[in-house]
Amino acid sequence: MAGDGAQPQLSSLITLGYLQLEAGDFNAAFDTAAQLLKRDQSKVEIFQFAGDVSAKMSQPERAKQFYQQVL
Secondary structure (H helix, E strand, C coil): CCCCCCCCCHHHHHHHHHHHHHCCCHHHHHHHHHHHHHHCCCCHHHHHHHHHHHHHCCCHHHHHHHHHHHC
């Protein structure tokens, strides 16, 4: 599999992001979501996570945009 082994896999970053979200560290979760979106915009899981972060941060319009990308 090609790729940079120094960077965490997307699935690991998504897991980290959800742990940050559950811990209430919304700023860290937001940063993780931004990093994921920068790396790959073809994965449903990334848009789902970004929507969840936006919803937790009381940004319903942004959350709606991300959730629409999931569809």
